[in-house]
Amino acid sequence: MLKNRIIPCLDVKNGRVVKGINFVDLKDAGDPVEQASIYSNGGADEICFLDITASNENRDTIIDVVNKTAEKCFVPLTVGGGVRTIDDIRNLLLAGADKVSINTAAVKDINFVKQASKKFGTQCMVIAVDAKKVSDGKWEIFTHGGREKTGIDAIEFSKKAEANGAGEILLTSMDKDGTKSGYDLDLLKIITKSVNIPVIASGGAGTLNHLYEAIKTGGASAVLAASIFHYGEFTIKDTKEYLKSKNIPVRL
Amino acid sequence: MLLTVVDYGVGNLRSIAKSIEKANSESKLNYSVRVSSNVKDIKNSDKIVLPGQGSFKACKNGINNIEGLLEELNESVLTKKKPIYGICAGMQLFATKGFEEEETPGLNWISGEVIKLDLGSTNFKIPHMGWNELKIENDSKVFKDIINKNHAYFIHSYEFIPKDNKNVSITTNYGKDVIAAVSFENIFGSQFHPEKSQSTGIKILTNFLNL
Numbered sequence: 001m002l003k004n005r006i007i008p009c010l011d012v013k014n015g016r017v018v019k020g021i022n023f024v025d026l027k028d029a030g031d032p033v034e035q036a037s038i039y040s041n042g043g044a045d046e047i048c049f050l051d052i053t054a055s056n057e058n059r060d061t062i063i064d065v066v067n068k069t070a071e072k073c074f075v076p077l078t079v080g081g082g083v084r085t086i087d088d089i090r091n092l093l094l095a096g097a098d099k100v101s102i103n104t105a106a107v108k109d110i111n112f113v114k115q116a117s118k119k120f121g122t123q124c125m126v127i128a129v130d131a132k133k134v135s136d137g138k139w140e141i142f143t144h145g146g147r148e149k150t151g152i153d154a155i156e157f158s159k160k161a162e163a164n165g166a167g168e169i170l171l172t173s174m175d176k177d178g179t180k181s182g183y184d185l186d187l188l189k190i191i192t193k194s195v196n197i198p199v200i201a202s203g204g205a206g207t208l209n210h211l212y213e214a215i216k217t218g219g220a221s222a223v224l225a226a227s228i229f230h231y232g233e234f235t236i237k238d239t240k241e242y243l244k245s246k247n248i249p250v251r252l
Numbered sequence: 253m254l255l256t257v258v259d260y261g262v263g264n265l266r267s268i269a270k271s272i273e274k275a276n277s278e279s280k281l282n283y284s285v286r287v288s289s290n291v292k293d294i295k296n297s298d299k300i301v302l303p304g305q306g307s308f309k310a311c312k313n314g315i316n317n318i319e320g321l322l323e324e325l326n327e328s329v330l331t332k333k334k335p336i337y338g339i340c341a342g343m344q345l346f347a348t349k350g351f352e353e354e355e356t357p358g359l360n361w362i363s364g365e366v367i368k369l370d371l372g373s374t375n376f377k378i379p380h381m382g383w384n385e386l387k388i389e390n391d392s393k394v395f396k397d398i399i400n401k402n403h404a405y406f407i408h409s410y411e412f413i414p415k416d417n418k419n420v421s422i423t424t425n426y427g428k429d430v431i432a433a434v435s436f437e438n439i440f441g442s443q444f445h446p447e448k449s450q451s452t453g454i455k456i457l458t459n460f461l462n463l
Contacts, residue, residue, distance in 0.1 A: 002426055003383045003403070040450075045383055070267045074274070076405060076448050096266045098448065121262075121306035121341075123379060123407045167379055167407075198377045221377060251383040251403045 003251040004215050005045035005222035006239055007078075007200065008229045010035055013052045015061030033068045039229070040073040043236045045251060047073060048101070048224060051081030052145070063095045070096025078126055080170070089116055093124060101170055103128035104143040107150055107157070110164050117165025126200075127166040129158055131187055132174040139187055146174045154187070155194050162195045169195060170224065172202040180206025180227070188218030200224050208234060208242040215248050253282055255461070256297040258342075259289040260314040260321065262305045268339065271447035272301065275457035283461055291320040299460070300325070300334060302441075304341025308350030308366050308410065311341045312358065322359075329361060333438045335463045337394070343434065343441025344412045352410050362436045364414035371427035379409045384424040384432075384444075386452075392421040392435035394459045402452045404432070404444035412443065438463075 011018040016030040036047045047069070051062040059082060066079055079092050080101025089100050106113045106127050117125045130146050131139040131154035139154035158169055171191055173184035183204045192199045198221035201214035205225040214220045228234050234242075240250040257269050265287045276283045286293055294300060302325075304311045315321050328334045338346055347358040350366035358366070369378055383403045388395070406424065411431055414420060422433035422442070433442040440460065446453030 001385060002380065002406075005382050067266075071270050074267070074271050074448060074450050074453060076407075076445075093264050094266065096264060096270070098264055098267070118310075119306070121310075122409070123305065123381075124264075168381065196377055197379065198381050221382065 001249050003045070003249045004220070004243070006211070006236055006250070007046045007048050007222055007224040008039045008044050008236065009048040009050055009202070009224050009226045011050050011052050011226070012062060012065060014058045015065055018052065032065045033072060036069045036077075037072050039236065040075045043240060043252070044075060045222070046076040046078060048078045048080065051079065053082070063091055066092060066095040066097050080126070080128055086116060086119060089120060089124075093120060099124045099126050099168070101126040101128045103130060106161065107141055107143050107152065110160055113161060113166060114164040117167070122165045122167040125166050126168045126170050127161040128170045128172065129154055129161070129191070130172045130174055133184070133187070137186070137190070142174055146177070155190060158191050158195050162197050166197060168198045168200065170200045170202055173204060176204030177202075179204055182206065182210040183214040183218060185213055185218045188214060188220055192219030198222065208239055211239060212243060212246050212248060215243070216246075253284070253299075254293075254297045255283045255285050255299040255301065256293045257285065257287045257301045257303060258294065258321075258325075259287050260311075260318055261289075262303065262311055262314050262341075264305065265303055268301060268303050268447045271453060272457050272461070275454050275461055278454065279458050279461065281461050289318055289321075291318070291324045294321070294324050294328060297328070298334065299463070300328060300336040302336060302338040302342035302345065304339060304343070304345060306341065308341060308344055308352040308358070309354060309356045311345055312350070312356050315345070325359065329439060335438045335440065335460065337460050338441030339445060339447070340408060340443060343443060344410060346434065346439060346441055347412050347414075350410070361439050362414050362419055362434060363416065364412060364419070366410050366412045369409055369411050369426075369430065373427055376427040379407055380426045380430065381407045384426060386422050386424055386432055387429070389420045389423055390418055390435070392433070392440065393463060394435060394440040394456060395421045395433055396459060397455050398422065398452060404442070404446070404449040404452055406432075406444045408443055
């Protein structure tokens with residue numbers, strides 16, 4: 001039986017983890033490679049790096065991080081943030097990333113997704129859908145880390161992403177992100193029913209029950225979370241044991 | 253001893269090379285691992301790993317586009333009987349033909365076809381992506397330490413179905429029994445990614461190195 005995946009996400013800026021695990025035994029809390037190893041050894045099903053480096057001249061730092069992580073972690077690695085060109089994708093894959101997460105560039109031009117998936121395969125194309133509720137049953141896409149409104153319908157866009165070669169959708173609720181009040185289950189439900197590719201739930205995890213709801217009620221194939229793991233509230237193992245006790249298939 | 257990971261323009265070769273190096277150093281073996289598209293390297297290799305990403309057709313084209321590669325692979329594998337391990341679409345290439353994008357002839361090392369995952373229900377998302385449990389079907393030297401319910405990482409939409417069931421080493425359940433690994437003489441491969449499957453994957457790669 002296929003297991004639901006638990007994916008810790010690390011924000012990386014100029015090659016350093018911004019929000020990260022606060023474990024006492026950590027030699028260098030800012031080292032993304034060390035943090036990724038801890039998660040990987042702890043049972044994470046995948047690791048996600050979100051590169052939030054602002055300046056272009058420091059963009060190569062993420063390549064170096066991916067390079068070093070690939071030497072130590074033998075679990076799938078997704079890298080997102082600032083992926084705009086075919087060369088960006090190629091460089092990340094060559095460094096050792098398995099998937100790239102694309103947001104702004106996909107919204108701007110869906111043909112980019114089509115071209116990239118033809119070239120590298122749909123298996124490495126994660127399309128990041130950042131959605132905000134605009135009225136009952138209606139969500140719109142935002143880009144540039146949630147700062148820019150596009151007027152594009154989130155459901156329609158998700159279908160379009162699937163049709164153009166997305167292998168997976170990383171769905172973040174901009175309303176819920178950072179609130180720790182739970183995932184946007186209505187949004188999740190409608191997107192997971194609208195597409196036949198896996199959907200990763202993101203934005204709003206505060207308790208283990210939130211993860212359970214995202215999978216059970218929302219239909220998510222995977223759940224992504226940052227702060228509940230980073231601040232040591234729950235380990236990956238705690239999370240999986242909890243989900244297992246509620247009959248969610250997980251890899252333990 | 254030399255192992256070559258064939259670089260024909262597809263796939264994440266670095267993590268494959270790193271995982272083989274890890275298997276090599278953990279078991280104190282003396283392989284040097286090379287990622288190469290040079291036909292001479294493959295000729296000089298003791299073992300070969302054939303990765304694969306993207307469509308069956310794109311992978312086959314990738315091989316065809318390197319002069320002499322197809323001939324050398326046939327020579328190494330069929331005549332010299334060098335052990336080869338195919339990963340994901342690299343394993344699918346062993347088939348007689350594939351149907352992704354359009355009908356494309358494969359390497360025809362293991363009789364069979366590569367077809368779209370037919371799960372008979374929309375309850376199962378495609379691609380089949382994530383960690384799934386393995387079920388041993390037939391004994392194989394490369395998969396010998398793997399036990400039922402070990403997990404491996406899958407990501408695929410097509411499936412290689414060998415003509416002869418005896419070639420199926422492992423299956424995994426996803427709406428039906430999906431072919432997860434194959435073996436035939438010196439030819440081995442898995443639909444899942446050993447390089448992404450933590451200790452289970454390292455075990456398989458170690459067995460392959462130990463052949």
